[in-house]
């Protein structure tokens with residue numbers, strides 16, 4: 001996949017302008033606070049439907065203006081596509097794909113496929129499990145719509161189940177109501193867990209390999225917190241997980257009623273990263289954690305490529321300043337395999353071919 005152009009109107013500090021990109025590596029160069037991150041944010045918005053910084057839509061509109069617009073023209077294996085998004089002050093979003101209005105965000109996801117890395121992504125390794133579940137959910141949703149629909153369904157049932165657990169009902173009434181919702185929750189949970197396990201199984205060998213290439217000395221391991229029950233039966237994995245979760249839910253029923261929320265399921269699961277057998281979150285240096293986060297994104301490029309038969313676009317915000325020269329060069333060599341947009345305050349020393357885009361005060365110079 002390749003972006004040809006990004007047109008911005010009243011988007012953050014951009015009044016109006018069009019930026020053209022070339023295949024391969026594109027450096028977006030500029031001093032601090034000129035609009036480099038804002039440009040990547042506009043691309044992420046068109047890919048996922050929201051800001052990577054979790055900003056509210058109206059915060060994206062240029063100060064003093066009524067609406068922001070971004071339009072991206074890009075090439076895919078299926079031909080050239082055009083997506084535009086208008087955000088207005090009332091937090092309304094108007095999205096068009098190839099000039100046709102779409103009404104649901106689920107229709108947007110999966111069109112322009114991107115993998116995004118910023119210094120903030122360190123949270124993927126360092127912070128709470130929710131950040132890692134978000135990584136799984138956003139990554140898988142880019143190529144698996146069924147997974148996205150299952151997630152939406154799961155969250156709906158989860159909310160209903162929690163309302164019962166928290167509600168002002170007798171113990172017996174709660175048990176009776178839960179007996180309707182728990183099997184539905186478990187069935188969707190099993191689908192989500194199995195898809196995540198399959199994804200982790202694909203991601204892990206690629207990540208281990210890239211990690212060794214970049215660090216040269218360390219060994220990375222990745223696992224998902226749910227382990228399949230031990231069995232020789234592999235034909236009906238879903239039933240296996242359903243049976244297992246049914247047992248687990250039965251054993252914690254009283255605890256859940258006492259606590260008033262659902263204690264088990266994919267909304268509580270986690271990914272675990274280890275370097276040389278040590279848990280990354282607790283024992284690894286900042287540099288090691290940053291490298292793992294970056295390796296995960298590079299591996300994700302390969303997993304998505306396998307799924308959709310073409311590479312997504314790699315967006316790297318501020319990544320070079322944090323790496324030593326040899327790691328920078330090894331990273332840049334990976335980046336030549338696909339279209340990569342990298343922001344930096346100064347061009348790095350490199351032998352690779354690249355396109356340079358200079359940004360100053362929300363304008364191309």
Ligand SMILES: Nc1ncnc2c1ncn2[C@@H]1O[C@H](COP(=O)(O)OP(=O)(O)OP(=O)(O)O)[C@@H](O)[C@H]1O
Pocket residue numbers: 011012013014030031032033034035036037038039059060061062063318345
């Ligand atoms: N809604 C908005 N309207 C106008 N300007 C905005 C809006 N939101 C943010 N800005 C401004 O956009 C400017 C550029 O921000 P951006 O994060 O893109 O800078 P950058 O080039 O990535 O800088 P750095 O090198 O420090 O990361 C900031 O000075 C910020 O104040």
Ligand SMILES: [Mg+2]
Pocket residue numbers: 036037038317318343
């Ligand atoms: Mg920035």
